[in-house]
Amino acid sequence: MELHELTVHELQELLAGGKTSSEEIVKSLLARIDAVEGEVKSFITLTGEQALDKARRVDAKGNYQGIAGIPMGLKDNICTRGIKTTCGSRMLADFVPPYESTVSSRLDQHDSILMGKLNMDEFAMGSSTENSAFFPTRNPWDLTKVPGGSSGGSAAAVAAGQIPFSLGSDTGGSIRQPAAYCGVVGMKPTYGRVSRWGVVAYASSLDQVGVLSKDVRDNAMIMQIIAGHDPLDSNCVSLAVPDYTAGLDGSVKGMRIAYPREYFGAGVDESIRVLIMQALKKYEELGAIVEEVSLPHSEYALPAYYLVGPAEASANLACFDGVRFGYRDQTAENVVDMFSLTRAHGFGDEVKRRIMLGTYALSSGYYDAYYLKALKVRRLIAEDFAKVFNDYDIIAAPTTPTTAFALGEQSGDLLTIYMNDILTVPVNMAGLPGMSIPCGFAGGLPVGMQIIGKAFDEATIYKAAYAFEQNTDFHTIKPQLGVK
Amino acid sequence: MALTIKEVEHVAQLARLNLTEEEKIKFTEQLSSILNYADTLKAIPTEGIEPLTHILPINNVFREDQPGPSMDREEILANAPLAEDYQYKVPKIM
Numbered sequence: 001m002e003l004h005e006l007t008v009h010e011l012q013e014l015l016a017g018g019k020t021s022s023e024e025i026v027k028s029l030l031a032r033i034d035a036v037e038g039e040v041k042s043f044i045t046l047t048g049e050q051a052l053d054k055a056r057r058v059d060a061k062g063n064y065q066g067i068a069g070i071p072m073g074l075k076d077n078i079c080t081r082g083i084k085t086t087c088g089s090r091m092l093a094d095f096v097p098p099y100e101s102t103v104s105s106r107l108d109q110h111d112s113i114l115m116g117k118l119n120m121d122e123f124a125m126g127s128s129t130e131n132s133a134f135f136p137t138r139n140p141w142d143l144t145k146v147p148g149g150s151s152g153g154s155a156a157a158v159a160a161g162q163i164p165f166s167l168g169s170d171t172g173g174s175i176r177q178p179a180a181y182c183g184v185v186g187m188k189p190t191y192g193r194v195s196r197w198g199v200v201a202y203a204s205s206l207d208q209v210g211v212l213s214k215d216v217r218d219n220a221m222i223m224q225i226i227a228g229h230d231p232l233d234s235n236c237v238s239l240a241v242p243d244y245t246a247g248l249d250g251s252v253k254g255m256r257i258a259y260p261r262e263y264f265g266a267g268v269d270e271s272i273r274v275l276i277m278q279a280l281k282k283y284e285e286l287g288a289i290v291e292e293v294s295l296p297h298s299e300y301a302l303p304a305y306y307l308v309g310p311a312e313a314s315a316n317l318a319c320f321d322g323v324r325f326g327y328r329d330q331t332a333e334n335v336v337d338m339f340s341l342t343r344a345h346g347f348g349d350e351v352k353r354r355i356m357l358g359t360y361a362l363s364s365g366y367y368d369a370y371y372l373k374a375l376k377v378r379r380l381i382a383e384d385f386a387k388v389f390n391d392y393d394i395i396a397a398p399t400t401p402t403t404a405f406a407l408g409e410q411s412g413d414l415l416t417i418y419m420n421d422i423l424t425v426p427v428n429m430a431g432l433p434g435m436s437i438p439c440g441f442a443g444g445l446p447v448g449m450q451i452i453g454k455a456f457d458e459a460t461i462y463k464a465a466y467a468f469e470q471n472t473d474f475h476t477i478k479p480q481l482g483v484k
Numbered sequence: 485m486a487l488t489i490k491e492v493e494h495v496a497q498l499a500r501l502n503l504t505e506e507e508k509i510k511f512t513e514q515l516s517s518i519l520n521y522a523d524t525l526k527a528i529p530t531e532g533i534e535p536l537t538h539i540l541p542i543n544n545v546f547r548e549d550q551p552g553p554s555m556d557r558e559e560i561l562a563n564a565p566l567a568e569d570y571q572y573k574v575p576k577i578m
Contacts, residue, residue, distance in 0.1 A: 098559040192540050205538060234545040303522045314499060321500070323572050328565035335577045336500070344502035352501055356492070357515055359499040361522075373525050375535030380528065382536060414514055415521055431539030 003028035004161040005478065008070055008218040011164060015064035022055035022069030022113065029071050029115060033162045036481045041137050042147075042157035044076050045084050046116040058111045067225065068111035073166040075154045076117040077124055078104055078209070079198040087200050088120040088132040088150075091326045091346035101198025102233065103167055103209050103226045110225055115163050118153030122348045123317065124174055124202045126150050127420040128410065131350045136407055139181060140479040141445055145404040148178030148420075154212050155182040160481055165213040165222055171202050172305055173399075173424025175210045176436040180399035180448025183438045185219045185465070185475070186212045190456045191431035192237040194223075195230030203312035204235075206305075206428045215475050216437065216466040220244035223458060242459045248466040253287035255464060256392040262298035263397035263423055271442035272398050279439045279449050279468065280396060286467055293392070295384040300377050301426035302418060307361045307374035308429070313351075314358030320346060353414075382430040389454045394464050398423055399436040399448035423450060433458045437465045438474040446474075485519040487512050 003011070003025050014020045030048050037043060051071060058069040074080065077087045079097035086092045104114070121131035129137045129152025137152045139145040140160040147156040151168030155178035158166055168175040170188035179186025188210040199209055209226065213219040224245065229238035259280055264273050280290045322328035322342030329341035347355070361370040388395060400420060410417045427434040432455055436448035449468075453461040469475055492512045496503045503511065557570060566573040 095563060098555050098563070192542075231547050235540065235542075237540065237542065297528070300525055300528060303524050306518055307522055307525075318500075322565055323574055325563035326565070330565075332575055335574050337502075338575050339500040340502040343500055347501075352507075353511065353514060353518075355499050355501065356495045356511060357518060360487075360491075360495045360515070360519075363495065363498065370519075370522060372535050373530060374522075375537055376530035376533040377525055377528055379533055379536035380530070382539065414518065418521075 004032040006164065007214045008067060008164045008221060011070050012064065012066070015069050022058045023052065025069065026051050026055040026071055026113060026115070029163060033115070036160050036162065039138060039143055039481065040140055040156050040160045040162070041135055042118055042153040042160065042162060043073070043116040044086055044088070044119050044134060044153070047083060047114055051113050051115050054113050058113070066110055066221065067107065069113065071113045071115045071163055072107060073115050073118045073154065073157050073163045074104055075120050075151050075166070075168045077120060077169060077200040078167060079200070080104055080114065080117065083114070083117065085117065085200070087124070088122045088134065089346065089348070089351070090133045091320050093133070093327065095325055097198070099198060102195035102230045103199070106225055118151070118157055118166060120153055121150035121350070123200070123313070123351050124150040124169055124171055125313070125350045125354055127173070127177060127417055128405070129153060130407065130411070131348060133348055138407070139404045140481050141183065142404070144406055145445065146181070146407055148181035148404060150174040151212065152178050155179050155184055155186065158182070158184045158212050158214060159479060161478070165211060165218055167209055167226070168212050169199060169207055169209050170428065171206045172309060172428050173421040175212060176399050176424050176434055176448065176450060177420060179212055179436040180446065181404040183446030183474070183477070183479070184212050184214060185216055185435070185437050186210065187219050187223060187435040187458065187461070188427070188433065189223060189227060189458050190433045192235050193227050193433070193456060193458065195233040195236040197230055197232035201316040203309040204316060205312060206309060216462060216469050217245060217248060220248060220462045239456055244459055244462050247459045247463045249463070250467050250470045251287070252283055252464055252467045255288040255394070257283055257288050257290045257464070258293040258388050258392040258395045259290065260293055260295040260298065260388070260395060260397060262295050267419065267422070268398055268401040269403070269442065272401070272403070272447050275440040275442065275447050276396070276398050276449055282468065282471060283396070286471060293388050295388065295426070297377065297380045297384050298426055301381050301429050302422050304374040304377040304381070305425045305429060306357065306418065307370050308378060310354040310358030311361045311371050312358065314355045314362065317351065317355055378429050381426055385430045385432060393460050395452040397450045397452070399450040400424070403442050403445035403447060427452050431455060433461055435461050435465055437469060439468070439472070440474055485523055486516045487519065
């Protein structure tokens with residue numbers, strides 16, 4: 001096995017056992033990036049030189065605890081001091097943050113090593129990474145397919161063996177959907193579990209930062225480090241973070257698992273439905289109690305999301321006006337034209353659409369009919385989940401209705417694109433933790449199973465996901481990149 | 485709900501987005517189709533349901549008001565498209 005094929009915990013064992021050094025790992029990954037980046041294109045910015053410097057410093061210390069000496073990548077909406085952070089947008093193409101996000105600073109304090117910043121749909125709006133202002137990323141399993149989005153670079157880089165783990169963000173499915181499309185493990189924690197300080201906001205009542213990794217143990221290890229109270233994000237709660245890896249015992253005996261019938265309906269590919277039902281059967285064999293339930297308002301989560309998300313985005317993105325940072329149109333002669341031309345040229349189409357949609361939904365005369373209505377429906381969606389969680393420990397479902405689609409395939413019809421997130425959006429609307437893990441292949445492409453938990457109970461999701469992973473080998477199958 | 489070009493022009497003006505004539509036509513069509521989809525929400529009775537603005541049962545999170553180090557002024561201004569004498573510079577306002 002090459003170093004780039006290993007998981008975080010495998011690399012950690014090698015480091016702690018004196019079998020390799022951080023510098024060797026970084027060099028192996030840089031060689032891997034060199035070999036496959038031309039095809040995959042996951043990185044907006046590479047920080048190879050800095051990574052080698054830091055690896056040497058970590059090696060000099062020789063204290064390989066946890067993620068010390070282990071490389072990673074960050075979605076490019078996570079601010080890194082002194083390193084360009086673009087959000088996949090022309091607006092921030094040259095933006096160099098004067099401060100560091102809490103999540104990246106925690107990884108840095110644990111001596112993890114940044115390899116670069118990862119491609120994404122502009123301002124995290126999209127499901128294919130084709131909305132990046134710079135270039136699309138390709139799915140390592142099939143280079144004609146999208147990696148999903150908006151954290152497409154974060155998922156593709158892990159799947160391609162360019163980095164052992166990455167951070168992404170998830171507002172309506174942006175970690176789980178690309179994780180499913182690329183065959184990796186992706187966790188969106190509970191709203192409020194992880195700090196968003198220094199993460200460029202899209203929709204503040206929905207955004208969460210999470211982890212993409214090669215297996216469940218790695219994911220739990222990293223979540224342990226980034227989760228927990230941060231006084232700099234007032235929505236990041238001061239609840240104790242349990243020991244996630246300690247709970248990985250491989251047992252689901254007596255665990256109560258619900259599967260919502262609405263998540264298996266029209267629009268979900270038969271091949272995916274079959275794979276999830278097989279996974280549920282596996283859980284039954286392992287001693288779990290598996291039963292069908294109903295989340296009756298599921299179909300309304302997506303239309304409600306396309307009012308709530310854009311409404312919040314229209315306010316959050318008002319700060320991009322060409323005054324304090326980012327792109328500015330230099331031709332305007334007065335300040336209002338400067339704002340309007342800067343935003344016209346700095347933002348791509350999807351961002352403009354969502355800003356206008358949100359502005360409309362919040363505007364006088366339409367606020368009650370659209371924005372307020374969506375918030376009322378949001379409560380009904382959250383209550384549906386709460387009722388099921390009175391009787392069950394987790395909910396299992398497909399992550400996406402289809403496998404990865406072809407680049408350019410969904411460029412025409414917006415609603416078809418939005419449907420990619422139909423099974424992930426309800427979880428954000430209810431603020432719950434949700435994870436996607438590999439559960440098989442359809443037509444040669446990975447399929448993800450989504451596991452949804454109670455608020456702040458990521459531990460039970462990890463436990464259930466780990467038990468499944470221990471009894472299957474889907475997570476060990478790798479895409480055949482660079483083999484010609 | 486079908487939007488008119490006039491409504492799209494108004495929204496774009498509120499959002500400070502300069503649109504070309506082609507964009508106005510394209511966005512009118514696209515936003516109308518999304519709003520039509522949003523109209524499916526009207527089918528759900530929501531009488532007496534409280535809007536859910538915030539998912540966590542917390543409000544007014546306070547901390548001690550203690551002075552700490554500020555960010556470096558030059559580092560912050562390095563991102564400004566135009567700055568002079570430690571101030572942001574913009575085209576004329578009036």
